[in-house]
Amino acid sequence: MSASPDAGPAELAALREAIGLARAARAAGRHPFGAMVVAADGRVLARAGNESATGEDPTAHAETLAIRMAAAAHGGAALAGGALVTSAEPCAMCAGAVYWAGLSTVVYGLSETRLRTLTGAHPENPTLDLPCRQVFASGQRRVDVFGPLLEDEAAAVHDGFWSAR
Numbered sequence: 001m002s003a004s005p006d007a008g009p010a011e012l013a014a015l016r017e018a019i020g021l022a023r024a025a026r027a028a029g030r031h032p033f034g035a036m037v038v039a040a041d042g043r044v045l046a047r048a049g050n051e052s053a054t055g056e057d058p059t060a061h062a063e064t065l066a067i068r069m070a071a072a073a074h075g076g077a078a079l080a081g082g083a084l085v086t087s088a089e090p091c092a093m094c095a096g097a098v099y100w101a102g103l104s105t106v107v108y109g110l111s112e113t114r115l116r117t118l119t120g121a122h123p124e125n126p127t128l129d130l131p132c133r134q135v136f137a138s139g140q141r142r143v144d145v146f147g148p149l150l151e152d153e154a155a156a157v158h159d160g161f162w163s164a165r
Contacts, residue, residue: 007146011107014038014085015150017047019109021062022087022157025049031125032157033087035062037070037103040081045070062086063094067101079103087154088115089147092128095135099143106132108147109154118158124165 007015014036021034033050048065052058063086070079083105084090084098089112098106110118116127136143148154 007107007149010042011085011146012150014044014083015087015107015109016153018085018087019150019154019157021047021049022154025051025062026157026161032161033062035066035084035086037066037079038083038085039074039078040083040104045074045078045082059093061091061094063090064097067097067103071101076101083107087157088112090132090135092130092132092135095132098132099136099139099141103143105144106136106146107149108132108145109150110158111148111151114148114151114155115158118155119162122162122165125162 018034018036022032025034026032031050036047037045039045046066046069048062048069050062051060051065063084080102081104084103085107088110089108090098090106112127112129112131116129119125119127133145
């Protein structure tokens with residue numbers, strides 16, 4: 001992932017892959033979120049779809065799963081300076097995981113604010129309207145954030161999902 005002030009072709013391609021992971025999660029009957037961890041050298045360390053809807057682990061958001069998987073497979077040091085690419089803006093819990101994992105960049109599609117308009121007051125996703133930038137601004141180290149990007153594509157994965165549950 002580049003450190004440029006604007007997202008480039010690599011970031012957008014990775015974001016489209018994360019949106020594809022969200023689509024796959026939805027097809028499997030899970031909440032439509034997807035994420036991947038990309039090392040500073042551009043290698044994809046882990047990919048995950050949301051699993052929190054299974055009821056077994058309410059913290060099994062795609063973002064936290066991808067971070068856990070990347071750390072387990074490659075060691076925590078491999079995450080330093082890397083990026084989280086996710087179909088939707090990280091919630092406060094996931095933003096905390098990004099921060100503590102040492103990732104330096106977040107690239108996301110759907111904003112928390114727009115997600116909230118799509119989910120409404122759905123009990124399976126009581127969206128926190130707390131932008132990840134605000135969470136990161138409270139920390140002692142910088143995390144660059146690119147998003148919302150491709151927001152209409154990311155939102156399309158949610159079309160009809162929340163009203164049908």
